[in-house]
Amino acid sequence: MNERQLIEVIEPVLARHGLELDALDIIPAGKRVLLRVTVDGDGPEGHGPLIDDIAEASRDLSEALDESAATGAGAYTLEVSSRGVNRPLTLPRHWRRNAGHLVRITTTAGETFQGRIVASDDEGVDLLIEPEDPRPGKGTAVERRCAYADITKARVQVEMKRQDKEED
Structure with missing residues (x-):
C-alpha cells in the first residue's frame, strides 16, 4: 500500500466531515494490513470531534477506500479514532x-x-x-x-x- 495514495483518498473524505488527518499508520498483520487512521478536528465546541462525527467519517472512509486502488489487492482492516489524551501535543x-x-x-x-x-x-x-x-x-x-x-x-x-x- 502506498501511503501517499492512501492520504490522497483519506484527506478529502475527512475534510467533508470537518476532520483532519492527524496520523496514518500502516501496520502489516499477517496476510492483512491494519490501516490506523487518527483524526482530529475542532468539533462543535472547538475541543475536538464528537464520536458521531468520527463514526460517520469512518463509514464514508471505508467506502472510499474500497472503491480506490490505493489499498491494493490485499485485505485490510480499517481503524479510525480520535487523538485521545495519550498522544503528545505537537502542533x-x-x-x-x-x-x-x-x-x-x-x-x-x-x-x-x-x-x-x-x-x-x-x-x-x-x-x-x-x-x-x-x-x-x-x-x-x-x-x-x-x-x-x-x-x-x-x-x-x-x-x-x-x-x-x-x-x-
Missing part, C-alpha cells in the same frame, strides 16, 4: 483544542512541570502553574509562557475531578 492546534486542560510538559532545559492551558497561539502557550501545596495560603498560582520550540514533550493529564467543575 498549535493541539494546544488550542486542549485549552483549560492540565498538561505535563518537559522543556529542552530538562525541566518538567504541570500547568493548565490558559491560551495558545502559533508561537507558544500560556499556562497557569498551580502551587505544589494546594491548601489555602500555601502558595499562589503563577502564569507562565512557553514557546513551542522550548517544549520537548507535552501530554494532557487525565483528571478525575477538575477543580473548576467541583460543586460547592
